[in-house]
Amino acid sequence: MVNASKNRSALINRTGSITTLIAGIWLIGCAHDIAVQSIPKFSNTYTNKIKTKTLLIVSESLSQYVYKGTGSTPEYSGVQLDTWVFPVGQPTSDLLRKGVPLIFEEVEVAAETPPGNDLKGTTYGLILRPSIESFDYGFGHDNRWVNIKYKIEVLDLNGRVVFRKTVTGRGESDVESFDFAGKSTLAKAADSAVQNGVNLLLDSLYESKEVREYRE
Numbered sequence: 235m236v237n238a239s240k241n242r243s244a245l246i247n248r249t250g251s252i253t254t255l256i257a258g259i260w261l262i263g264c265a266h267d268i269a270v271q272s273i274p275k276f277s278n279t280y281t282n283k284i285k286t287k288t289l290l291i292v293s294e295s296l297s298q299y300v301y302k303g304t305g306s307t308p309e310y311s312g313v314q315l316d317t318w319v320f321p322v323g324q325p326t327s328d329l330l331r332k333g334v335p336l337i338f339e340e341v342e343v344a345a346e347t348p349p350g351n352d353l354k355g356t357t358y359g360l361i362l363r364p365s366i367e368s369f370d371y372g373f374g375h376d377n378r379w380v381n382i383k384y385k386i387e388v389l390d391l392n393g394r395v396v397f398r399k400t401v402t403g404r405g406e407s408d409v410e411s412f413d414f415a416g417k418s419t420l421a422k423a424a425d426s427a428v429q430n431g432v433n434l435l436l437d438s439l440y441e442s443k444e445v446r447e448y449r450e
Contacts, residue, residue, distance in 0.1 A: 290362045360445065
C-alpha cells in the first residue's frame with residue numbers, strides 16, 4: 235500500500251511537471267521565420283526616364299532590416315502569442331536596385347552617402363536615401379495583413395532635401411487550408427507589402443515635380 239502511494243505521488247509529480255512545461259511553452263509562444271521574397275512587378279508607365287545622374291543609397295540598416303515581434307495581435311489572458319520574424323530589408327533592397335533604374339537614366343548604388351557628395355571623384359545630381367520606418371502585421375478573421383512604412387529622401391549636391399515622401403505598403407492574404415500557424419499566408423502578405431511599398435516609392439519619385447525638374 236505504501237509503495238502504491240509512493241508510485242501514485244511520483245506519477246502526479248511527473249504529470250504536474252509535464253503540465254507545467256507545456257504551459258510554459260504555451261505562455262512563451264513560438265518563433266516563426268518568414269521567407270520574404272522580392273517579386274519584381276513594376277509599373278509600365280515609366281516611359282520618360284529622368285536624366286539626372288543619381289546615387290541610390292542602400293544602407294546596412296535598410297538591407298539588413300528584420301522585424302521580430304508579435305505585431306498588433308493582442309495578448310489573451312496574459313498569454314504571450316507567437317513571435318514572427320520578417321527579414322524584409324533584403325527583398326526591399328533588391329527591388330529598389332531593380333526599380334530605380336527604370337526611372338532614372340543613370341544610376342549607381344552605394345552603401346552610404348559619400349562625404350562631400352563625392353564617390354571616387356564622381357559627382358551626382360541627386361542622392362536617394364530610402365529607409366524602413368516601421369513594420370506591423372496582424373490577423374483578421376479570415377486573412378493576414380502586413381504594413382510596412384517606407385520613407386525616401388532625395389538630396390541635391392549640397393545636401394539639401396529636394397523631395398521627401400512617406401508611404402505605407404500593405405499586403406493581405408486569405409487564410410489557406412492546411413497552412414501551419416498561418417506561415418504561408420503571412421509570407422504572401424509580406425511579399426505583397428514589400429512590392430506595394432516599393433512601387434509607391436517609385437511612383438512618388440517619378441511623379442515628383444521637384445525630382446523631375448531638378449537641374450544640377
